[in-house]
Amino acid sequence: MRVPLSWLRELVAFDLTPEQLAERLTLLGMEVKGIDRRGTEWANVVVGELLAVEKHPRADRLSLTRVNTGAGEVLEIVCGATNIAVGQRVPVALPGAVLPGNRRIERTEKMGAVSNGMLCSGDELGLTADADGILILAPETPLGAKLADLYGDVVLDVDVKPNRGDALSIVGIAREVAAVAGGAVRLPPTDVVEGGRPAVERLSVAVEDAGLCPRFVGRWIEGVTVGPSPDWVQMRLLAAGIRPISNVVDASNYVMVELGKPIHTFDAGAVARDPRGRAGLQVRLARAGERMETLDHVERALDPETLLIADASGPLGIAGVMGGATSEVSDATRDVIVESAIFDPVSIRRTAFRYALRSEASLRFEKGQEFRLARLGADRATRLVAEWAGGTVAVGAVDTHAQEPAPRRIAFRPARVDRLLGTDLGIDAQREVLRRVGIETEVSSSVTDVAIAAGENPASVAASAGTAVIATVPTWRRDIEVEADLAEEVARVHGYELVPPRRPPTEMPAWRESPLAARDAIREALVGAGLTEAVTYALVSPRMLEAFRWTFEDRPAVGEAAAQGRPVAVTNPLSLDHSLLRQSIVGSLVEVVDTNARHAIVDVAIFEIGRGYGGEPDRSHEWWRLGLALTGAVEIPAWNQPRREVDLDDAKGAIELIARLLGASAPSYSPLTDEPILHPGRSATVEARLPNGDLAIAGVVGELHPRLAEAWELRARRVIVAELSVAGLTGGSLAVVRAAPLPRFQPNERDLTVDVPDSVPAAEVTQHVREAAGAHLQEATLVGTYRGHPLGPDERSLTFRLRFGAADRVLSDAEVDTAIGTISGALADDIGARIRS
Amino acid sequence: MNLDDLSRDLETLAEETASALAGASDVAAVEALELDVLGKKGRLTGVLRGIGALPADDRPKVGAIANRVRATIEAAVAERRTILGSAELDARLRAETIDVTMPGRPIRRGSLHPSIESMAEIARIFAQFGFVTYETPEIETDEYNFQDLNIPQDHPARDLWDTLYVDIPGRLLRTHTSPGQIHVMRTVKPPIRAILPGRCFRYEAIDASHGTEFFQVEGLMIDEGTTLGDLRGLLDEFAHAMFGAGKKTRFRPGYYPFTEPSVAFDVECLVCGGPGCPACGRSGWMTILGAGMVHPVVLRNCGLDPERYQGFAFGMGPERIAMLRHRINDIRLFLENDLRFLGQFR
Structure with missing residues (x-):
């Protein structure tokens, strides 16, 4: 506003x-x-008087003028307008002035004549809407005065x-x-000089549903002259952000701004007559198939929920939203009908949305209007039309609901208000505060119902005699309905700043594990490991959603939700790029990798903990996942640190770090060869389990499929990604560490090298080692691999460091030899491995 | 062999050893000499072998001399070894000298995202005041997002939240974290102190201060005697924790359909500190959150007796908090994930 x-x-x-x-x-x-x-835009614009206006010798449409600007100087100015005459006072922009729209005024030459400035139109100054001629100021306007001093606001x-x-x-x-x-409000005058036949003989109004139009006030003005409004009216409307149109239309807009009452004016001549010869207005819902052309000259098919102002021959306007073209007030209009009505706010709001026609008027209607304003607004607008456009106002008005409702009386308990606010105002101070906003009060002497909830499901409580105060709420304050509203009014008028702050002394709730605990620990760990946290849009493009839809079988970690349901689409998206809720995180991370590559940042290690979303006909699913994307150098390349490109093992390392954090076993990997998003030879499903066997981590890790990288025109050569369900992302805390006692006896370590075909995964070899080793094997770690002579072309050797030990003694070499022998035998028998001695 | 001869031999040994030591050029030569003179089969032992031929009376005298000579030699060896040893160490240290002004080996560390970290920080501060954290769905029903919060269908207040709807009947993407209030009040009984961080969505064109996706942190405190003054006191503490002790705050009326009275909470402009500047729209204040006393209708919708229970709710944008704290001028940076931006947060 x-x-x-x-x-x-x-x-x-x-x-x-x-x-x-x-x-x-x-x-x-x-x-x-x-x-x-x-x-501020009228610096160097002053009031001048035209001393001479002569035709330009070389240009028919230009005039040569001499202007006295009061500074003892007479300026010669060339002007193209035709409405100027000697003796008029006009705004003069002197050289150096900068008018609205950053228009610079300089000394110029026009067709051989020097012009020392410019005479301005109201439009050029942003002061009125008139662009056709120079703004002619009142004769008494002081000569030489700065325009900003006169009309600045x-x-x-x-x-x-x-x-x-x-x-x-x-x-x-x-x-x-x-x-x-502390002052009093002076309401603008609404009395009207009337004459001629009464309005009820000129106009009839039939309201079909009083629920949708509780009140309609119509007035009639005969014999108006439609033209521009007085300049001061135009200036005022423009200052308020409303474009002047004509005296009649401006009068209605003026009342909308001044009183908050939207008014509509009709060309009475365009309204069909009722059987008694009166202009017959109807307020009714649109009928099936009805159409009309609105003021913006758009032909509209009308929805049957649309409330219309109509006459016997059809729609005249969409009630409260926009008038119709056929009854628009124009220069030819002679008689005017002023409409000032109250409409159902919900109906207006829906209609304005339906036709995408939300206006200053509909905005006011949909918030609900003071009932009294229907008559006040009609009278005020009628007065202004008569003042600015002339004509005779018909006696009286047509009013479908002339009796004004009594002001609302709402009870409140001052003690309750103080208890809510934490103040100690008491009854008298509260009454005094409310009086300042026109709310009169009286102490109730009997048991009183205090409304605590309004609307569809109202509720009230009984207050004993003397404890409640009954407030008489001014009719314009439709927002005050219940006790809490009066509490706010007391606080607001008294001053929120006077509410004494207090640290809450009340009882503390029971402890609850933060759902962020495990998530935060994982975030911190990954950041420490060199990864940066990203946050990407949950809403993605259809192309992204399709390209990065996983096909592997989703298994959630313990306590985590499964990825399920169809993709959920936004029905009113802002753009296609953000129209679907994502089902995986990796796609967005790959996009981040690419965005950064565009900025020449090629070493990227990022993660995001975010939700995936799925829908079913009557419900929705949300699940948390951890996504990783790595590309470029692992460590920061430096003079003392050679560049090393990231590979799958780096992503695995991050996953193993999280597994340790969760207290889970080392993750196990299985080849994943048929996931279209990933490189078939460099991808794995991963899982890590808690000591009780529950899944701590489940998901996939791998290199982005080169085909996908190509389709997305990625600048990065290799991107390693992972998408994982991790126990604790949804909630819960990390398991408490149970410290194991330190071993009292030295372990016995042996290295074992086995040659195996490439077709046998290392994980399988490790598993066989573990199974065959017996109870004393404490750890089996892969410490080296080798390929080349004397191995065959599809063979490699794997070296494991095996640590044997017992809690109660040092193992003898013989015992360890036996175990190694068993392992060797099993490896040879089960997977055809050759053991190196 | 008599006493005198023996004594003279011992003295000679001492002198010879001393001059040999002086000629020794490194620790190894000293150690060889030490072995040659003082070793089990060394020259000192050799000299003393003659002691058996002496009369019994002389033997203790020779013993005393021999001990003195041994001590002298040992001291001389030790001294020489120290001298030569430190020279060798010096040479080694010189040889091992490097340019210590070269930069160290960089250790890579990532960074926490400022939106999430801002949310976590807000939650940590309120945790100190006994607030516990909850999370609720992002795909919400119209009831939770609006109706239960005292925002009926077609209510003009819905203009405050431009909404994205989804293709599940009656569902939408939550426009604020306030539906979390309903979830919490329907789950736990007062006393309630809850913090609800999470992602929200709006049908709003993206510009420097608005995004279609952003985060919010909701707070809720319900008890029998929780007042507007408690809200003010708590928010003052929060402002001091987040923006610095002694920061001035302003408590003024706001509007939300689900709170009555409603509050807007300002902190003194972090750029100009009060006189007014472009950053604060020349007002000297920056609005950091909205709040209010939970509307009795909302309490009742959640099955709480509004005559018995009262309390407040507040909601804030962690991005806005981060923007104020870190002087970030464009909210779009938060979702762009440009590492030149993210990398500034450690």
Whole structure:
């Protein structure tokens, strides 16, 4: 809501600077978002008087003028407008002026004549809407005065909250100002000079459903002359952000800004007559198949839920949203109907959304209108039309619901208000505070119902005699319905700053494990291992979703949700790029790798802990996953650290780190050869189990398939990715470490080298070693591999370091020899391995 | 062989050893000499072999001389070894000298994402005040996201949340973390102190201060006597923890359909400190969160008796908090994942 202070001062007196006023209003809940000073763009624009206007000798459409700007100087200025004459006072932009739109005025030559500045139109100054001629100022306008001093204004941009539709008006803001500055609000005059036949003989209004239109006030003005509004009206409307159109239309917009009451005007001549010869307006829902052309000259098919203003021959306008083209007030209009109605807010809101026609008017209607405003607005608009466009106002008005409702009476308990606010105001102070915003109160002497909930499911409690106060709420404050609303009003007007802060002394809730505990530990560990945390969009493109849909069988870790359900689509996406909820994280991470490559950052190690989403007809699924993506150098290359490219083992190392963190066994890997996202020879499923056998980690790790990398035109050569379900991402904490006693006896270590064909995975060899070794094998670690002479081309040797030990003694060499012998035999027999001696 | 001869031999040995030591050029020569003179089969032992031929009276005298000579030689050997040893060490140290001004071997460390870390930090601060953390779904129902929060269908307040809907009937992407309040109040009984961090979605064009996806942290405290003053006191503590002790705060009316009274909470401009600058829109204040006393209708929707229980809720944007703290001027940076940005956070 743009509030020109010149307009505001007409309705309420205050002795505050714009900044002070802005702060007071902000502290009252009317947040001032900005202070706009109009006139700063009129530096070097002054009032001049035309001393001479002559035709340009070489250009028919130009005039040579001589202008007195009051500074003892007469300027010669070339002008293209035709509405100027000697003796007029006009705005003169002197050389050096910079007009709105960053238009620089300099001394120029036009067709051989020097022009020392420019005579300005209202439009060029942003002061009125008239672009056709020079702005002719009143004869008494002081010569040489700066335009900014005459017409400059300060406009507050007030953020009016949705519950305060009443404050979408100068009057509404004036009431707030009065509450903080102490003055009284002077309401604008609404009395009208009437004459001729009564309105009820000119106009009839039939409301089909009073629920959708509780009140319709119509007035009639005969014999208007449609033309531009007075300049001061145009200036005011422009300052408030409304474009002037014509005196009649401006009158309705003026009332909308001033009182907050949207008004519509019809060309009465375009409205069909009822059987008694009156203009017959109907307020009804649209009928199937009905169409109309709205003011914006769009032909619209009307939905049957649309509330219309119509006549016998068809729709005239969409009620509260937009008028129709056929009954639009034009220069030819002679008689005008003023419509000032109350409509059902929900109906207006739905309609405005349906036709994407949300306007200043519909915005006010959908917040609900003060019932009284229907008549006040009709009278005020009628007065202004008559004042600005002339004509005779028909006696009286057509009013479908003339009796005004009584103000709402709402009970509250001052003690309860103090208990809610943590204040100690007491009954008298609260009543005094409420009086400042026009809420009169009386102490209830009997048992009183106090409303604590309104709307569809109201509730109230009984307050004993003397404990409740009954507030009479002004009719414009539709937001105050229950006790809590009055509590807020007390706090707001008294001042939130006066609510004493206190550290809560109340009982503490029971301890609860943070669902972030394990997640945070994993994040910290990965960051320590050199990976950077990324956060990417949950909404992705269809192409991304399809390309990175895993086909491997999802197994969630213990306590984690499974990935399930179809992809969920947004039905009103902002763009295709963000239209589907993702089902995997890796795709987004690959995109991050590429984004960074574009910035010449080629060493990328990132992870994200995020959700995947799936849908079913009547419910949704969400699951947490950890995604990894690594590319480029592992460590930071430096003079003392040669560059090493990341490979699968680095990603595995990160996974093994997490396994240790979770207290799980070392992860085991199985070849994954048929996952389209991954390189068939360099990918594995991975799982790690907790001591009790539960899955701690499950998922896949591998190199991005070169085909996919190509399809996505990745700059990175190799990207290693992983997507894992990890126990604890959804919640829970890390298992507490159980310390094992230190061994009392030295272990016995042996290296064992076996030659195996490439077709036998190392994991299988390790497993056979473990199974055959007997109870004394404490650890089997792969410490080296070798290929080449004397091995065959598809063979490699694997060297394991085996640690044997017992809790109660040092093992003898003979015992270890026996175990090695058993292992060797088993490897030879089961997988055809050759043992090196 | 008599006493005198023997004594003279011992003295001679001492002198010869001394001059030999002086000629020794390294520790190895000293050690060889030591073995030659003092060893089991060394020259000192050889000289003393003649002791058996002496009269019994002279033997102790020779013993005394021999001990003195041994001590002298041992001292001389030790001294020479020390001298030569430190020279050798010096030479070695000189040879081992490197350019210590060269930079060290870099250790790679990643960084925590500022959105998530900001959320975690907020949760940590409120944990100190006894707030426990919950997480709730991102795909929500209209009931949880709006209706149960006192925002009926077609309510003008819905303009505050431009909503993304999904192709599951009645579901949407939560526009705020406030539905978490409903989940918590339906799950646990007061006293409640809860923090609810998480991702939210809005149908809003992306610009420097808005994103379609962003995070929020919701707070909820419900008890029998929790007041607006408690909210103010707690938020002051939070502002001091997050932005620095002594930072001025401002408590003013706001609007949310699910709180009454509603609050907007400002902290003094972190850039200008009060006088006003472009960063704070010349007001001297920066709004960091919205809050209010939970509306009785919302309490009742969750099965709590609004006559018995009262409390407050608040919600804030961790990105906004991070932007204020770290002077980040564009919210789009948070989801771009440009490592030149992320790498600045350690």
